[in-house]
Structures are given as C-alpha cells and as structure tokens.
Amino acid sequence: MIAYWKNHRQKVNDSIDRFFKGIAKKAVQFFEECGRSTLFFVESAKLVFQKPYRVDEIIRHMEFIGNKSLLIIILTGLFTGLALAFQIYLGFKLVNATNLVGPTVGLGITRELGPVLTGLIVAARAGGAMAARLGTMRVSEQIDAIEVMGINPKQYLIAPRIVAAVIAMPLLCAVFDFVAMMGAKFICIDFLGLDQAVFWDKIQLWLDPGDINQGLIKAAIFGMAFTAICTNRGFNAAGGAKGVGEATNQGVVNSMVMIIILNFFLTNIIRFAYAVMGWG
C-alpha cells in the first residue's frame, strides 16, 4: 500500500486536485448563473411597468403555469399529506402526543413542504417548458424576428411570465396546503380514528395565518426564481436542438437547487421579519 502510494503519489494528488477543482468550478458556475439570472430578472421585471401592458399574455401564461399544474399539485399534495400525517402519527404515538399530529403536519406543510414541493414541481413542469419554448424560439430566430419588428422581446416574452408565475405560485401553494391537510385529515380521523374535534382544535391553536402567509410568500419568490433561471437559459440558448436540450436541463436543475437553497434563507429571513414586526 505504502509502495503503491509512493509510486503513484503524483497521480493520486492530481486526481484529488482535479476533484476539488471540479467542485470549485461547478460552484463558481452556479454563482455565475445566479448573477446572470438576477440581472436578467431585474432587467425583465422593470419592463412589467412599461407600456404596452401585456395583460392577455399574463393571463395566457397564468393558465399555463397555474391551471395546467393543478392536477399534479393536487395529486402530490394529497399523497404528501397522507404520508406525512401517517409518519408523524407513528412517531408521536410513541410519546403519547397524537393530539399534536394535526398542528405538526399543518406547520410542516404550510411553512415548508407546501411551498418547496410546489416550487419543485412547477419548476420542473412549467420552468422546463419555458426554457424549451424560449430556446426553440431563439434557435429558430423567432426572438430575432420579434426584436427586428421593433418589439422588446424581454417585455413580450419574459415580463408576462414573471408576473404570471408570481401570481400563480401562491395560488398553487394554497391548493397544495389545502389538499395536503385534507389528506392528513383523512388518514388521522377516517383511517387512524383520532378525535376530529381535537385534531382541528389543535390546528387552530397552533397554526397562525402567518404560517400560511409565510409559505405563500415563499412560493411567490420561488416562482420568481425558477422563472428567472429558466427563461434566462432559454432566452440565451445557442447551438440548435442540443443547445435547447441543455438549456432546459440546466434551467430545471439550477431552479430546483436554487429553490432548496433559497428556502433555507427565506425561512430565516421571514421569521426575522415576523419577529421585527411582532407577528411571530
């Protein structure tokens, strides 16, 4: 072993070096992507307030992001509520605290799982579609065509998508929360036989509107994040079908990672803000 190490020291060192350099490169790329997407987002978001206001486009994108994600959100919410409530019940039963299953599920869903899972699902579905659509428009010169017609392509293509995502995401998150709580109610009351009055009473006692609002705020910010990342990727795609594929893939992956990371910081920022305002 020692002889091997001595003979291959340089090779092994190089491999370790390459490994860490690879990680560092990926991290730098991720932060570069964050910077580019933020600039792109700010540039595009400013155009929301410029005439002509594209209300019809906003409604069209809301229908795509919101209505068309409804079924998958309902399905995911229902089964998340069912599974989470059952697991928490099993844990709390050990310490005879099953009356707290309702509020624990409620807090977990409204504060964390609701917005995060809604963000991840919609980023994968609508974000991926946005990146692919804009990427295709870029490589087939449709975006150039819009620009040479004297229309700002960011104002026409990006700004309405941002507004639509910011409006649709909290609505989807609210649906997710509601359906997940219905799932929790079904498993706890109808299946496990917990007391219905205690279940709802404890939820009312421990769950504040602030907890629900926290999730809805997060969902809106996740909407901004995935729209910025995916539209930036698609809008700047290059290199034909391969470029569109890469833009879609990286847009979705980066959006998902960003949602998870953002969630941690948002949790702390919102709690801090609530404390400052005396709501928490």
Add this chain to the structure above:
Amino acid sequence: MKEEAAVDIRDLKKSFDGGKSFVLNGIDLQIPRGKITVIIGYSGTGKSVLLKHILGLLHPTSGKLEVLGKDLWGMSQKELIEMRKRLGVLFQYAALFDDMSALENVCFPLNEHRRDLSAAKVVEIATKKLESSGLGREHFHKLPSELSGGMRKRVGLARALALDPDIILYDEPTTGLDPVLTEMVDDLILSTHEKHPGSTSVVVTHDLFAAFRIGQHMVMLDKGKVLLSGTPEDFENSDVELVKKFIEKGFKKG
C-alpha cells in the same frame, strides 16, 4: 448631388473573441436606395453577420453604420424601435411564430404598432398582404407546421411587409428550397419590389442564379471585407480572380 444611400457602412469591424480575429474586417459599403442589392460570398465570409448589424441585432466592434441616414448605434431605444418599424425581414427559415396561424403571424406586427387600427382593419390589411404574397385563403388559419416551405416563405414575406417598410431584407431566402420554389421566391422578391416602388431590398444569398436574376446592385464579401461592389455587368466583366472563380463555380454547380 450624390444620392443618399439606404445603408451606409464605414470601416465596420466585428470580432466575437475580443479582437483576436474579425468576422467583419473593415466593411465599407453603400447600399443604394430603391434597388435590389444582392450580397454574395462564400460561406463564412460574414454575410449574415453583416445583415444582423444592419438590423441592429449585433453591435459592431468599431466603425459606423447608418440606416436611412441615421446612425443606428447613436440612437435611443425608442428611436431604434421606430427605425425597426421601417425594416422588414424575411428570415432564412421564415421564423414564423409557431403558436400562431399564418394570418395571426401577419397581424402580429400590426397589432403591436398600429394600435389605432380596429381588429377588423388589421385582419383586412393582413389578408391583403397574404394574398399579394400569393398564399391561398384556405391556408390562412393553418399553423406554420402545417405549411410547406414555400408557403412559410410567403407568410414570412407578408409579415415582413405588414408595416410597409422602406427596406426589406432577405436572409438566404432560397436556401434549402428546390429549383421550382427557388424561382418562385425570386419572382416573389421581384414582384414585391415592383409593388413597393421606392423600397430598397437587400438579399443575402450564395445562389448565383438568383443573384443575377434579381440583383440590380451586387456586393461580394470575402474575409470580412467588400471584394467588389457594382452592377451585375461589373461582376460579369470583373478581372478579380476570386470573383471570376466564384461566378464560374457557382454557375457550374447550378
């Protein structure tokens, strides 16, 4: 008095790698008003890059570019938008919006820029443009994916002409088309030019037959520079070796 050029380009340079190499390496070119100018050249000589500069899609590394007497890069965003309304472009593959029907594609620039017009008037203008570009009414409500290559070009041309532009630019309009469709597109360019007296047409192509058929003024690019600019006769009688070779090989291939 010298006639003002539709497009006046002075020492235009463009580099995509920070000045290591230049795709456009000092273009000096005046595109005359009211004529069909054809820009020819081997692949990779900067024809499409030059076209994108005229459209304001690319920013030059150095040099000056005036379109209709106005410096394209000295303009505010608002002025650039106004200028672009005076340009119409037929892209290589038409670049139609694939979620809109043929008619909606032509209505799009009118809806954006002629908000004073009623919806019925917009449809009426778009219908006229589509008819004059030769698209049958039965195809008006089809999506681009349901149209043939030639039909797409007709819709693209109708869209480019929707706002009655002063300059119409054609980016490789016959690339990938069969000889019959190629001739049809050439005829379309000629008839469009005749129907819009005073308009300037700029055609980027490497199809020599088309160039000599429709061109009233010709420009040949090589290595990012203008090799020759003149009438088709000037090209036929040129002593420049590369021009002779290009014409000879182009016609042989055709």
